[in-house]
Amino acid sequence: MERSLAHIALFAAVIAVLGFLPKLSLGFGVPVTAQSLGVMLAGTVLGARRGTLAVLLFLLITALGLPLLAGGRGGLGVFVGPTAGFLAGWVAAAFCIGFIVERWRSQKLALVAGVASVIGGIVVMYAFGIIGMALVLDKTLLEATALVVAFIPGDIAKAVIAGLVTAALYRARPSSLLSRQANAVL
């Protein structure tokens, strides 16, 4: 219990700190922050249950009014704004990524974590994000997709990094990868 809580809290803090890292600009001027990389890692490292709780804790503290989102944003406003769907998507993404990494053990970890990050961190997260944006901006799903499609290459890069970092972490400290422990469901 204490170990779970400490890991959940520390990973919520990792998600916040990755948001403070300087933004990277893709070739065509789209800003990319490392924050969603933190969400992917929460899933690959902590597993479905604890990864989801880490994201929920992070979002709760953001809602309380601390500026933990990239760019120093936070408070209740971000949960009714055009990007609110993505925040809901983070929760689903962490769960989905953790679920895949916990169960798919027949391939190399870097590949599994990378593919899980693409499925959870891109397919699932964008599904939520696009629905949220379509609702707030009153656009069709296709129109909302057009508004966010430029960010997908950055997220593919993050999924690759998430896969590599997860595998390296497993090599460095096998015990720290809670998603691959025998009692991962705990």
Next chain:
Amino acid sequence: MISLTSPVKTRAHDLPAGLKLALLVVATGGLARADGLAFHTGAALFSVSLYALPGRVFFTAGLKRLSILWPFAAVVLAWHLVTRDVEAGLVITLRMLSAVGLANLVTMTTRLSDIMAVVRWLGTPLARLGLNMAALEIGIGLVIRMVPVLGEKARHLTESWRARSPRRARWRVVLPLAVLALEDADRVSEALRARGGLTRPDKD
């Protein structure tokens, strides 16, 4: 850590946090339902005037927090100029401005301790379903404490990378940062256990 609460104390700080949140829920629901341009113009003017009430410092700080919305507003208005349906574009933009504006206003005028009391109150029924409120509160405290600590470690990692390489560190700090965080997590969990752990007194 800097919080998003207002730089000046306002009269709204003295209103109960629960009341402000309840009003916010009602207002957001109303904004989502209504469609008329006149209604949304009035609502947006009302929201902006609430920002103006406590004076200039509050007004500028508040508007700065809303600046994240301008790119979205620009895209929506440009879009509806092209489709020749400017009224719908204005309704969407004004609705977004009022909803986010009012929510930010509640955040700016509510102290962390007050909003935590509401979380505790909302958590009471969930606690009966098995949510460990003590664990949740320790978790919130831990994150607030550890964000600056890990932030400092990330800064050191970036600096030491810079000392060794002409290239920028970027994502290369992510792995060592994750290792440091996991090490901290192990130590924190030992410390928690040494201080009596998280078992609820009623369960002993």
